[in-house]
Amino acid sequence: MPDPQPQGSTTTTGTPTLYDGLTQFLEAKAKGDDSGNYRRNAKRVITRWIDWLDQRDIERFEQLDETVLAHYAEHLRRRVAANEAETTDAGIASSTAWTYYNTISAFLGWASKWDYLQENYARAGLAQESMPDRSTSQQSQQQFWTPEQRTQILDYVNERAHDAIDEKGLDADVEARDRALVAVLAFTGVRASEVFRSEHDNRTGRQGIRWRDINLEEQTISVLGKNQQRQSAWLLEQALPSVERYRTISDPPTDDWPVFPTKHAPSLYQCARTHLREVGGEGKESIEAILDENPIEEVLREYGIVPPAITTNGARSVMKQLCEAADLDILTPPEGPGYLQLHGARRGIGDTFYRMDRGTAQDLMRHQSLETTKDHYSHIDATEGAKRASEMLDESKADQ
Incomplete structure (x- = not known):
């Protein structure tokens, strides 16, 4: 670089x-x-x-x-x-x-x-x-979603989406999107930069995942990994219902449509104005008339204008709002972040699988070697090792 x-x-x-x-x-x-x-x-x-x-x-x-x-x-x-x-x-x-x-x-x-x-x-x-990479002592201080926290936030977004769909039907786009967003974070092990848009990195793969990147049948998401190579991230079965239902509700007109488009109105209008001017050849007065007479979502679809994806900063704001609304008990500054951080989802699901099977955790996290996975979760090895040693010591005393 x-x-x-x-x-x-x-x-x-x-x-x-x-x-x-x-x-x-x-x-x-x-x-x-x-x-x-x-x-x-x-x-x-x-x-x-x-x-x-x-x-x-x-x-x-x-x-x-x-x-x-x-x-x-x-x-x-x-x-x-x-x-x-x-x-x-x-x-x-x-x-x-x-x-x-x-x-x-x-x-x-x-x-x-x-x-x-x-x-x-x-x-x-x-x-x-x-x-x-952080040192082991630093890693142990990083936030990760505990199984309890993961369940709590998922319960909240599920109930919120169900209620919105019952009330608004296909107009419950925001609630369905937020539920799918949390499910993808919770059940894939992806990095935030792999699925959300970076405002200052225009490379393909850093502008937010598209529907073409998701294969529901094979349960994978194609992402640009940390090694700058395309990788297939796992999409666990627990996330499928939320993603499938959201796709039905959002009804993306093309596979190039962002999975998580931004809801930031100024960004959507700027995108529409640029496309209508540079691609459509529309004049300023014509553009403003189109935007004044039609909802922005209809303009985007009618003129084939692909909206920008939500940014990582926007996704953080969504998580902050959801965690506050769900009344999650999370340490606030300076002791903690006050919400479930995006990367904390990756650490949390990795922690869960590492305790069950080291190799599965490595594959889920897409680490090149098991040593890398062990470095990230060495605190678990230390805890389990201490318990085994304690049991061995007790057994040795019993034999005396």
Whole structure:
């Protein structure tokens, strides 16, 4: 991945410079109750990051996007690889890389609250995928959907969809979509970036799965994997009813239609205007007349305009709303995220299968080797090993 190029004009004054933003960020933290250690460490890490960006002519918040953060993540990955190969003194441990990255994420999260950024790009799928694997201790602290949580959220979206279908019939598109979305996350082991759209990655396979990618008969979803190769993700039987019912309700006009199209009205109207102008050759007044006289969904279908898929950030918003409505008991910040995270579904289903059969878990997760799967779920091996050792010790005492 080449180094990022400037993403905007360096003379733009719409937002403060990154250095000015850092000053504001540290002042805001000083008003809290921290001892000062966090501010000192954050200042050191963020200053180095801003210096790294400055070398690439990136000075302001509006020049940042998901791709820039992905390049920084690649930079950290190379430093971790150098540390493991012991080829340079500039290498760092994986845990250190994630400490740096999380510090940057906190800074960008603060910036997004002040509308200096549209979103926290450090949380985007492309950027996080580019980071090195977490250490075992970090992995054990990551959220995963427990079987109980998985059941609770599925029960809620099932009941919600049933009620909506009874009341609205084929107009229950949103409720049916949300139920299918949760089912796909819960019963496939997919990564969010493999099924939802990335706003800053235009590659085929990073723009959201299409109906042509789903084979209900073979129970597979064709995705662009982390290795940049097409892979067949498993679609477990438990997800089939929700997906099949949703397809009937949504009635996609072509197989190129996104499985999870966005419901964001400005995005849909922008997509329609662009198509009608550039493909349909319509003038501005004609376009506005078409959009004023017809629902946007009908315009898209009538003119063969494929809508954009929901973004990973949009899918996070859906999960936050669903978890709040379902009244799930999930730790809120700073102890926890407050909702069932997208990648937590993958970790959760992997955890469930790893406890039953290591090989099945490896196949479901699409890991190249069983060692990779073991690294992700080593906490289970440790727990089971401790129990076996305890039983052996008790048996040895009984024989004495």
